[in-house]
Amino acid sequence: MTEIDIPAERPTLRLMPGRAKRLRQGHPWAFSNELAMTPEIKALPPGTLVTVMDAGGEKLGVATFNPHSLIALRILDRDAGRAIDQSFFADRLGRAMALRDLLWDSGHYRLAFSEADGLPGLVVDRYGPVVAVQANSAGMERLTPLAVAALGELLAPRAVVLRNDSPVRGLEGLDSYVRVALGDLDEPVEIVENGARFLADLGEGQKTGWFHDQRDNRAFAASLARGRSVIDFYTHSGGFAIQAALAGATMVTAVDRSESSLALAARSAALNGVEGVCRFVKAEAFGEMARLAQAGERFGLVIADPPAFVKSKKDLAAGARGYRKMTRMAAALVEPGGFLLVASCSHHVTPEAFGEEVRHGLAAAGRNGRILRAAGAAPDHPVHPFLPESAYLKVEALQLD
Numbered sequence: 001m002t003e004i005d006i007p008a009e010r011p012t013l014r015l016m017p018g019r020a021k022r023l024r025q026g027h028p029w030a031f032s033n034e035l036a037m038t039p040e041i042k043a044l045p046p047g048t049l050v051t052v053m054d055a056g057g058e059k060l061g062v063a064t065f066n067p068h069s070l071i072a073l074r075i076l077d078r079d080a081g082r083a084i085d086q087s088f089f090a091d092r093l094g095r096a097m098a099l100r101d102l103l104w105d106s107g108h109y110r111l112a113f114s115e116a117d118g119l120p121g122l123v124v125d126r127y128g129p130v131v132a133v134q135a136n137s138a139g140m141e142r143l144t145p146l147a148v149a150a151l152g153e154l155l156a157p158r159a160v161v162l163r164n165d166s167p168v169r170g171l172e173g174l175d176s177y178v179r180v181a182l183g184d185l186d187e188p189v190e191i192v193e194n195g196a197r198f199l200a201d202l203g204e205g206q207k208t209g210w211f212h213d214q215r216d217n218r219a220f221a222a223s224l225a226r227g228r229s230v231i232d233f234y235t236h237s238g239g240f241a242i243q244a245a246l247a248g249a250t251m252v253t254a255v256d257r258s259e260s261s262l263a264l265a266a267r268s269a270a271l272n273g274v275e276g277v278c279r280f281v282k283a284e285a286f287g288e289m290a291r292l293a294q295a296g297e298r299f300g301l302v303i304a305d306p307p308a309f310v311k312s313k314k315d316l317a318a319g320a321r322g323y324r325k326m327t328r329m330a331a332a333l334v335e336p337g338g339f340l341l342v343a344s345c346s347h348h349v350t351p352e353a354f355g356e357e358v359r360h361g362l363a364a365a366g367r368n369g370r371i372l373r374a375a376g377a378a379p380d381h382p383v384h385p386f387l388p389e390s391a392y393l394k395v396e397a398l399q400l401d
Contacts, residue, residue: 004085005049005083005084005085006083007051007062007080007081007082007083010049010050010051010062011040011041011044011048011050011051011065012050012051012053013035013036013041013050013051013052013053013063013065013073014035014036014052014053014054014055014057015030015034015035015036015052015053015054015055015060016034016035016036016055017055018055019034019035019055020054020055020058020060022386023052023060023061023075024060025386026385026386027386027387028074028075028115028120028384028386028387029071029073029074029075029120029387030052030063030072030073030075031070031071031072031073032067032069032070032072034072034073035072035073036055037067041065041067042067043067044065044067046065046066046067046068046069046138046139046172046173047064047065047066047137047138047139047140047141047142047143048064048065048139048142049062049063049064049065049076049084049139050062050063050064050065050073051080052073052075052080059080060075060078060080061075061076061077061078061079061080062075062076062077062079062080062082062084063075063076063139064076064120064121064137064138064139064140064142064143065139066137066138066139066172066173068172068173069137069138069171069172069173070171071137074115074120074121074137074139075120076088076118076119076120076139077118084143084146085146086146086149086150086153087150088146089119089143089146089147089149089150090150090153090154092112092117092118092119093111093112093119093124093147093150093151093154094154095117095118096111096112096113096117096118096119096124097111097112097126097154097155100126100380103379103380104380106192106193107126107128107192108126108127108128108191108192108193108212109125109126109212109378109380110123110124110125110126110212110213110378110380110381111124111125111126111131111380112124113380113381113382113390114136114384114390115384115387115390116381116382116383116384116387116390117382119140119147120137120139120140121135121136121137121139121140122134122135122136122137122140122143122147123136123208124147124151125208125209125210125212126155127189127190127191127200127202127209127210128189128190128191128192129155129157129158129159130157130158130159130160130161130185130189130202131151131155131157131159131160131161132160132161132162132163132202132208132209133147133148133151133160133161133162133163133181134162134163134164134166134208135147135162135164135169135174136166136168136169136172137172138172138173138174141164141169141172141174144162144181148160148181148182151182152182157182157183158183158184158185159180159182159183159184159185160180160181160182160183161178161179161180161181161185161202161203161208162177162178162179162180162181163178163202163208163209164176164177164178165177165178167311178203178204185202185203188200188201188202188264188267189202189209190271191210193212193215193218193239193243194215194218194219194222194243195246196242196243196246196272197268197271197272198210198237198238198239198242198268198271199237199264199267199268199271200237200264201260201264204260210237210239211236211239212378212380212381213345213377213378213380213381213393214239214240214305214343214377214378214393214395215378215380216375216378217341217343217373217375217378217395217397218239218240218243219243220373220375220397221240221243221244221301221303221339221341221397222240222243222244222246222247223247224300224301224339224397225244225245225247225248225249225252225300225301226247226248226249227248227249227250227300228249228250228299228300228301228338228339229249229250229251229252229253229299229300229301230244230245230249230251230252230253230299230300230301230302230303231252231253231254231255231292231299231301231302231303231333232244232252232253232254232255232303232305233255233256233285233288233289233302233303233304233305233306233330234255234256234285234304234305234306234307235254235255235256235261235262235265235280236256236258236261236265237261237264237265237268238254238264238265238266238268238269238278238280240303240305240341241253241254241265241269241278241303242265242268242269242272242274242278244301244303245269245272245274245277245278246272246274249277249300249301250277251277251279252274252277252278252279253278253279253280253281253299254278254279254280254281255281255283255285255288256280256281256282256283257282257283257284257285258282259282262280262281262282265278265280266278266280285304285306285326286325286326286329289329289330289332289333290329292333293329293332293333297333298333298334298335298338299333299334299335299338300334300335300338300339301334301338301339301340301341302330302331302333302334302338302339302340302341303341303342304326304327304330304340304341304342304343305341305342305343305395306326306343306344306345307345308344308345308346308347309322309323309344309346309349310322310346310348310349311346312348313348315348316348316349319346319348319349320349320353320357321357323342323344323349323354323357323358323361324357324358324360324361324364325361326342326361327340327342327357327358327360327361327362327365328360328361328362328364328365329365330342330361331361331362331365331367331400332365332367334367334400336400336401337399337400337401338399338400339372339397339398339399339400340369340397340398340399340400341395341396341397341398342358342361342395342396343393343394343395343396344393344394345392345393345394346392347389347390347392349394351374351376351391351394354394354396355374355394355396358396358398362398362400367400367401368400368401369398369399369400369401370398370399371396371397371398372397372398372399373395373396373397374394374395374396374397375395375397376391376392376393376394376395377391377392377393381393
């Protein structure tokens with residue numbers, strides 16, 4: 001059970017002299033080397049709620065604190081007297097949900113996106129009556145019961161699934177697990193996106209079971225698909241592929257190395273009545289691209305939306321070259337006048353760096369053309385103004401000569 005937060009009884013944590021400027025300007029984090037790390041502070045359990053002060057004793061807010069993390073302090077509220085309780089979560093989650101309901105009437109979206117929604121370290125995805133929650137900081141791990149209770153108050157969901165299996169949790173010293181925290185869930189849930197129906201398994205797979213962030217980019221890709229053959233690499237649950245089929249593609253090939261993902265995508269194709277124009281191929285993407293190029297295959301629309309190639313800064317150089325290679329190989333499969341959509345969800349790769357790798361890939365393939373769309377995530381993945389690096393998704397759609 002989460003302990004009761006009494007603001008007057010919280011531990012107090014001070015910033016080093018001259019280190020409060022960023023927090024005052026609106027940044028939601030402080031790093032470990034900016035804090036006065038006394039032995040008492042270092043001994044606090046990871047995720048402890050603390051009152052934050054500058055070196056002169058001015059209160060700057062309430063935050064979660066992890067003495068073992070580089071991002072040691074995550075601001076929850078600028079009012080140090082604000083109690084972090086169920087009503088706090090109900091207020092923040094309620095405001096986040098009101099924004100999404102203004103943008104979409106489907107009830108299927110990312111309900112809360114961490115710092116941008118005032119809930120640092122917390123991700124909440126909504127699938128109609130089912131909710132997936134992911135706590136990516138020690139503070140949010142400790143506060144999860146309050147978040148789940150607030151979701152119960154706001155939505156009365158059929159089930160709440162804790163998808164606490166993201167790699168970033170390791171940086172916070174957290175273990176990995178998936179479990180149902182509320183209700184019951186023993187089968188894939190149905191999702192509605194851009195008028196299409198899908199099945200998502202919230203118990204396994206990447207992220208929280210579905211990629212809401214690509215919603216708008218899937219709609220754009222589908223607008224290019226009518227009357228064309230389409231191939232979708234890294235299809236996962238078939239988001240791009242099935243919407244392309246619904247838009248009038250003549251044939252859609254969905255490629256993934258996960259048999260379970262392909263099986264779910266095939267079921268989704270049947271839900272939408274497009275199983276006759278969809279085929280599902282279990283293969284590693286680069287190997288299949290090479291095989292198809294060798295066979296002289298060409299497609300009107302080629303999509304490559306891979307998992308992150310760059311998972312940490314040390315992987316940056318090699319991962320960036322991976323996007324260059326992916327673009328080169330995918331471009332070779334595009335028929336003249338056809339379309340290519342490539343994406344990166346690696347937050348360490350900037351939009352400028354991704355664009356540079358795409359250009360190098362096109363040059364290596366001997367292709368040219370024009371960029372039709374350079375985009376990021378859908379609006380249910382807002383960006384905190386002081387955390388531009390949270391704009392992690394990069395997508396380029398091109399027509400190739």
